[in-house]
Amino acid sequence: MNTVNDLRSDQERIAWNQAYARLQTFLDTFMLSDQPVTAQLALRFLDQARARHRENPSQEPTNLVMEQTQKHLIEWLAQNLDESDKSSSQIFSSGCIALFLSRMPQTAPAKFLASPLPDNLRQSMRETLLITGPDFHISSMTPRNIDYGPMLHLARQTWHRWNSREIFIALCFWIAIYFIFYWWLSSIL
Amino acid sequence: MNTVPLETRTGTRNAFFTCAPLSLTAAGFVLLLRSYSGQQIFWPDYIVMGLFPLLFGQVVIGFVLVSSGFFDWLRGGDPLHIMRRPWRDHEASAPLAATAIVIPVFNEDAHRVGQGIANMWRSLKETGQIEHFDFYLCSDSNNADCWIEEECVWLKLCQELNAFGKLFYRKRRHAINSKSGNIADFCRRWGKRYRYMIVLDADSIMSGSTMVRLVRAMEANPEVGILQTQPAMVLGQSLFRRMLQFSGSLYGKLFAEGCSMAQMSSGSYWGHNAIIRLAPFIAHCDLPILPVPHPDKRHVLSHDTVEAALMKKASYEVWVTYEETGSYEEGPPNLTDMLTRDRRWCAGNLQHFWFLFARGIQMGNRLQIWIGLMSYLCSPIWFVFLIAGSIGAYERARFTIYSAGPEDLGKVQNSDATILFIMTILLLFMPRVLGILSTLPRRREFGGGSHLLLSAFLETLLSMLVAPILMLFHSFFVVSVLLGWQIKWTSQNRADTGLSLLHCLKFYGWQTVLGACGVTLAYSSLGLNFFWLMPILIGWILAPITAWITSLRNVGQRLHSHGLFVIPEETQLPIELRDLAYAGAPDQSSDITHLWPQALLNPYVLSLHLSMVHQRLATRKEGQTAQSLINLRERLVHEGPLSLNAKEKMRLLWDADSVFWLYHELWSRSESSLHPDWLEIQVESGKKSLLN
Structure with missing residues (x-):
C-alpha cells in the first residue's frame, strides 16, 4: 500500500514540477525585466492551482495552472483596458500589444498582473494604438481596352484555331507524303 | 531658354536613331553577301544570310546607343532632358506633395528590407521633408515564417523610428497577379490619398534627397507620368555580383544615356526605383488582358514596360533620369540565381510581343519592347546561326577539297569577310572602350587607372565565358515559353550564398558534355577552322567551373582587397547603404x-x-x-x-x-x-x- 502511495506522490510531484516549469516558461515569454517577480508570480499561481486541485484532484496540474493563469491574464487586461465587451482573443491581442508598446513589463515588472494598476500605467496602456494602414480611399482601377492591331487578327486566323491533334495529323500526313515521294524518286532515278 | 516644342526638336534625333542602325546593319549585310561572291553557296548559307541582319542589328543597336551616350557625355548632358529644364533653377523652393513609398515584398529577408526602410526613413528625415512621405510595406508572402517576421519587423520599425501612422503594413490574402497586382491593390485602396508613388523593390534603396528631387521634378513637370532613376548595383560580395555591379557602373550609364536620347519622353520603366503620378497611373495603366486562348496565360508577367507604354499612350511622358545618384539595388548573387530570374523575365518579355504592333503605342516604347524581345530571342537565333554557319563551313571545306577546280581555290580568300570580322569586333568592343574612356576621369573612384583597366579586362573575359552559357539557357527558356510551360513566381535570392560544386556539375555539366562533343565534331569536320568556335566551346566546357567560382564570396572579396572590380559606392559608401554592408551575409544562427x-x-x-x-x-x-x-x-x-x-x-x-x-x-x-x-x-x- 505504501509503495502505491509513494508512486502516486512521485507522479504528482513530477506533474507539479512540470506545471511549474511550464508556468515559468510561459511567464518568461512576457519578458519581465525582474526574474524574482516572475518566480513570485509563478508561485502565486501555483498555490492557487494547488488549492483548486485539492477540490478537484482529477484535473491535470499543468492544465489547471495554465488555464487559471491565462484566464487571470485576460481578466486583468480587460479590466485595465476597459474592454470587457470584446472577445477573449480581441482583449488578448489589444492588451498584449498595449503591454509591449507601453514597455510596462520592462519598466514596471512588479505591476504585471497586479491589481489595481496605477493610473499612469493604465493610461499608458490605453493610449497605445496600432495602425496597420490608414483609412481606405477606394479608387477604381480597371484595364482599358487596347487594340492589339494586325497581329491579333493574324493570330485569330491561325494560331488560336490550331489544336495539337490536327497539327500532329497534318505533320504525319506530310512526312508520309515526303517518304513516298522520296521512295518514288529513288526508284526511277 | 529654347521655346521650340520638344516634338519639333526631336526630328533630327529620330532620323539619326532610325537611319544609323539601319545603314550600319545594311553595310554589314552587304559585306556578308559580298563575302560569298564567287563561292559555292550551300543551304546553310541561306539560313546564315537570313539570321545575320537580326543578330548584327542587335549588335549595331547596342553600339549606336552607347556611342550616342558617349557623345552626350562629351557635350555635358542632353539639353532636352527633363532634369536640365529651367525648373532646376528654383528647385529648392519647389513645393512637395503627398507621396507614398511602396515596397512590395514576396518571401524576402524581412530584416534586410527593414534595414533599408530605416535607412531611407533617416535619410528622408535629414532632408526635413519627411511629413510628405508615407511608407507601405505590401506583402504577398506565402511563407509563414516570412509573414510573421515581416509583421515583427514592421512593428519594431514603427517603434524604433516612431513611425506609427507613417509606416504601414499590408498583407494580401490572395496574391492575385503577383507584383503588379500588389501595386494595383495599393492603388485601389490608398491611391487617392497620394499624388505620387515611389515604387521600390525589396532590395532597393533610395536616398532622401533623391526622393525629394523626384517629387519636385514631378511637381514642376505635370506632363510627366513616370520618372525612372537608374539604380546602381551595390553591396555585392560574390565575384558574380561584383562583376555585374562593376560592368553596370562602367557601361550602364552610357547605355542608359543613349537610350534616353533615343527614347526621350517615351522612356523605360523598370518596375522599381521610380516615381509615378498616381492619378493617370490608376486611370490608364491597369494591365490589359492578353489575347491568348488559355485563361491562365492572359496576365502580363513583366508589367513595367507595358505600364510605361500605357502611360505614354495616355499622353504622359516617361523619362529616365540617368544622371541622378542615390538610387541603388542589388544584383543576383550567382549565375543560377540570375538564370532563375531570367526565366521569369524571358516569359514576360516574350509576352510583350503583343504590344509591339498594338495601336497607340509610341515608337520609343516599341523600340524598348523590341530590345527586350531580342535580348532573349537572340540566343536561339545565335545558336541556329552558329550551327548553320558551321555546317556551311564544313560543306565549303568538302567542296574545296573534293569538287573545286583550281580557279575556285583562290576565291575562297576574300577581303570582305575580313572587313566584316573587323567591323563586328569593333561594334562589339567599342561600347566597352567608350565606357572605360568616360570613366577614366573618375578612375580614382574605381580604385585607380591600372585597377580599372585590369578589372575591365577581367570582366570582358568573364563575360565571354558567361555569354555562351546564357545562350544555351536562354534558348531553352524561349523554347519552353513558346511551348507553354508554366512559369512560377518565385522569390529572388539576394544573399551572397555560394553555389556548391556538386550543384554546378549537376546544373551545368551537360554544357561541358556538349562543349566536349562540339570540339571533337568541329575538329574532325572543320580542321583548324574549329578555332573560330573555340570561344563558344570553351565557355560551355568550363560552365560548371565558371558558375562555381563566380558564386564564391571569398573570391570576390579577395579581388576587392586587391583593388579589382571596385565601384564608386565602395570607395565612398553612401550613408543610406552603411548599415546594409553586411546584409548579404547569410544568418547561420537563425532557424x-x-x-x-x-x-x-x-x-x-x-x-x-x-x-x-x-x-x-x-x-x-x-x-x-x-x-x-x-x-x-x-x-x-x-x-x-x-x-x-x-x-x-x-x-x-x-x-x-x-x-x-x-x-x-x-x-x-x-x-x-x-x-x-x-x-x-x-x-x-x-x-x-x-x-x-
Missing part, C-alpha cells in the same frame, strides 16, 4: 522553422498577428470553425510544427480563432499531450522573441 510558431506561443508576436488578422476579418461566431481547420489544429498539436505544409500553415494563420485556440492549448496541455518539438519551442520563445 527558419521556429519563426512562425512564435505566433502561436509568444504573447507579443501572437497579439500583433491577431491585431492584423482581426482588422481584416470579422470574428467568426463560436462553433462555426470548419472541421478541416479543427483537424489541422489537432494535427499541429500532436504532430508538431513540421507536420503542416506551407498552405496549411498559412490557412491556420489567417484564422484568428484557430491561432488563439492554439495559443491556449499549446500552453495548457500536459507534456504527454504535446509533440516534443513544442516543448523545445516553448523554452525558446521564453528566451528570445522576434520582437526583441
Whole structure:
C-alpha cells in the first residue's frame, strides 16, 4: 500500500514540477525585466492551482495552472483596458500589444498582473494604438481596352484555331507524303 | 531658354536613331553577301544570310546607343532632358506633395528590407521633408515564417523610428497577379490619398534627397507620368555580383544615356526605383488582358514596360533620369540565381510581343519592347546561326577539297569577310572602350587607372565565358515559353550564398558534355577552322567551373582587397547603404522553422498577428470553425510544427480563432499531450522573441 502511495506522490510531484516549469516558461515569454517577480508570480499561481486541485484532484496540474493563469491574464487586461465587451482573443491581442508598446513589463515588472494598476500605467496602456494602414480611399482601377492591331487578327486566323491533334495529323500526313515521294524518286532515278 | 516644342526638336534625333542602325546593319549585310561572291553557296548559307541582319542589328543597336551616350557625355548632358529644364533653377523652393513609398515584398529577408526602410526613413528625415512621405510595406508572402517576421519587423520599425501612422503594413490574402497586382491593390485602396508613388523593390534603396528631387521634378513637370532613376548595383560580395555591379557602373550609364536620347519622353520603366503620378497611373495603366486562348496565360508577367507604354499612350511622358545618384539595388548573387530570374523575365518579355504592333503605342516604347524581345530571342537565333554557319563551313571545306577546280581555290580568300570580322569586333568592343574612356576621369573612384583597366579586362573575359552559357539557357527558356510551360513566381535570392560544386556539375555539366562533343565534331569536320568556335566551346566546357567560382564570396572579396572590380559606392559608401554592408551575409544562427510558431506561443508576436488578422476579418461566431481547420489544429498539436505544409500553415494563420485556440492549448496541455518539438519551442520563445 505504501509503495502505491509513494508512486502516486512521485507522479504528482513530477506533474507539479512540470506545471511549474511550464508556468515559468510561459511567464518568461512576457519578458519581465525582474526574474524574482516572475518566480513570485509563478508561485502565486501555483498555490492557487494547488488549492483548486485539492477540490478537484482529477484535473491535470499543468492544465489547471495554465488555464487559471491565462484566464487571470485576460481578466486583468480587460479590466485595465476597459474592454470587457470584446472577445477573449480581441482583449488578448489589444492588451498584449498595449503591454509591449507601453514597455510596462520592462519598466514596471512588479505591476504585471497586479491589481489595481496605477493610473499612469493604465493610461499608458490605453493610449497605445496600432495602425496597420490608414483609412481606405477606394479608387477604381480597371484595364482599358487596347487594340492589339494586325497581329491579333493574324493570330485569330491561325494560331488560336490550331489544336495539337490536327497539327500532329497534318505533320504525319506530310512526312508520309515526303517518304513516298522520296521512295518514288529513288526508284526511277 | 529654347521655346521650340520638344516634338519639333526631336526630328533630327529620330532620323539619326532610325537611319544609323539601319545603314550600319545594311553595310554589314552587304559585306556578308559580298563575302560569298564567287563561292559555292550551300543551304546553310541561306539560313546564315537570313539570321545575320537580326543578330548584327542587335549588335549595331547596342553600339549606336552607347556611342550616342558617349557623345552626350562629351557635350555635358542632353539639353532636352527633363532634369536640365529651367525648373532646376528654383528647385529648392519647389513645393512637395503627398507621396507614398511602396515596397512590395514576396518571401524576402524581412530584416534586410527593414534595414533599408530605416535607412531611407533617416535619410528622408535629414532632408526635413519627411511629413510628405508615407511608407507601405505590401506583402504577398506565402511563407509563414516570412509573414510573421515581416509583421515583427514592421512593428519594431514603427517603434524604433516612431513611425506609427507613417509606416504601414499590408498583407494580401490572395496574391492575385503577383507584383503588379500588389501595386494595383495599393492603388485601389490608398491611391487617392497620394499624388505620387515611389515604387521600390525589396532590395532597393533610395536616398532622401533623391526622393525629394523626384517629387519636385514631378511637381514642376505635370506632363510627366513616370520618372525612372537608374539604380546602381551595390553591396555585392560574390565575384558574380561584383562583376555585374562593376560592368553596370562602367557601361550602364552610357547605355542608359543613349537610350534616353533615343527614347526621350517615351522612356523605360523598370518596375522599381521610380516615381509615378498616381492619378493617370490608376486611370490608364491597369494591365490589359492578353489575347491568348488559355485563361491562365492572359496576365502580363513583366508589367513595367507595358505600364510605361500605357502611360505614354495616355499622353504622359516617361523619362529616365540617368544622371541622378542615390538610387541603388542589388544584383543576383550567382549565375543560377540570375538564370532563375531570367526565366521569369524571358516569359514576360516574350509576352510583350503583343504590344509591339498594338495601336497607340509610341515608337520609343516599341523600340524598348523590341530590345527586350531580342535580348532573349537572340540566343536561339545565335545558336541556329552558329550551327548553320558551321555546317556551311564544313560543306565549303568538302567542296574545296573534293569538287573545286583550281580557279575556285583562290576565291575562297576574300577581303570582305575580313572587313566584316573587323567591323563586328569593333561594334562589339567599342561600347566597352567608350565606357572605360568616360570613366577614366573618375578612375580614382574605381580604385585607380591600372585597377580599372585590369578589372575591365577581367570582366570582358568573364563575360565571354558567361555569354555562351546564357545562350544555351536562354534558348531553352524561349523554347519552353513558346511551348507553354508554366512559369512560377518565385522569390529572388539576394544573399551572397555560394553555389556548391556538386550543384554546378549537376546544373551545368551537360554544357561541358556538349562543349566536349562540339570540339571533337568541329575538329574532325572543320580542321583548324574549329578555332573560330573555340570561344563558344570553351565557355560551355568550363560552365560548371565558371558558375562555381563566380558564386564564391571569398573570391570576390579577395579581388576587392586587391583593388579589382571596385565601384564608386565602395570607395565612398553612401550613408543610406552603411548599415546594409553586411546584409548579404547569410544568418547561420537563425532557424527558419521556429519563426512562425512564435505566433502561436509568444504573447507579443501572437497579439500583433491577431491585431492584423482581426482588422481584416470579422470574428467568426463560436462553433462555426470548419472541421478541416479543427483537424489541422489537432494535427499541429500532436504532430508538431513540421507536420503542416506551407498552405496549411498559412490557412491556420489567417484564422484568428484557430491561432488563439492554439495559443491556449499549446500552453495548457500536459507534456504527454504535446509533440516534443513544442516543448523545445516553448523554452525558446521564453528566451528570445522576434520582437526583441
